[in-house]
Amino acid sequence: MTQHYFSPDPDSTSRPTTIDLVLPDLHLRLTTDRGTFSPDKIDLGTRILLETVPTPPPNGHLLDLGCGYGPIALTMAARAPHATILGVDVNPRALALATTNAHNNHLHNATFALTNPDGTPTPHTTTPLTGPFDAIWSNPPIRIGKNVLHPLLHTWLNRLTPGGTAHLVVQKHLGADSLHRWLDTQGHPTERIASRAGYRILRTTRPA
Known part of the structure; x- marks a missing residue:
């Protein structure tokens, strides 16, 4: 069976x-x-996100949704050393790597947690997931399909603090513009802040 990076058990x-x-x-x-x-x-979309986003809040609680082995979460941790960063993913192999990478790069303000595909904690998850989060950075798993992606994004975006922002990187040909429209219709005001090499950087803000 062909498996993907978003498989819970690769x-x-x-x-x-x-x-x-x-x-x-x-x-x-x-x-x-x-x-x-x-x-x-490093995935091109991830690199474009990290080269585009503004500096994260210096304090507070920050989230990397779909963290993989940790490049986004650890960049947040390095740029905001007084903040606490949580990376979440469904892939335990990726989370083990992310934890190792945080240790090896001396970024002890980053922790990682295993979740179900819908964003709920697994039976072994002990880290609080509900936030609220002052910022979210994500290269979201678009290929899981809209039926899973939309509820996932809705769940986590509703965990932003009032006025908090999320920055998402999405390829244009994988539906960045339709996702932009969907976010707006779901009460997540969104703007495109950059477009480069076929990728869109979307910023959505939770209403204050």
């Missing part, structure tokens, strides 16, 4: 490797593995 044979995330303000060395999202290099 059966790909483990083959760890390391990659580098180099941005103008930081350099992280990350361990990756098969069965996770973009294990051979």
Whole structure:
């Protein structure tokens, strides 16, 4: 059976490797593995998001939705060392890597939690998931399909603080513009703040 990075139990044979995330303000060395999202290099959409978003709130509680092995969450942790960062994912292999990467890069303000595909905690999840979150950064798992993606986004966006913002990166050909329209109709006011290399950066704000 073909499995994807958003499979809760990837059966790909483990083959760890390391990659580098180099941005103008930081350099992280990350361990990756098969069965996770973009294990051979930093995904272009993720890079565009990290090169585009404004500095995260310096304090408070920040979220990386669909964190994988941690490049977004750990960038948040490095840029906001006095904030607490939570990364969530359905893939336990990815979460184990993210935890290792946080330790190896001395980013102890980042923690990671396993969730169900609908954003609810698993029986083994002990980390509070309800927030509220002052900011969300995400390269969301568009390929899970609208029937799963839309409830997932609705759940987590409603956990923003009033006035809190989420920044999402979505490929245009995977439905960035239709997602933009859907967010607006669901009471999540959204604007496109950047467009580059076929990707849109969407910013949605929870009404105060």
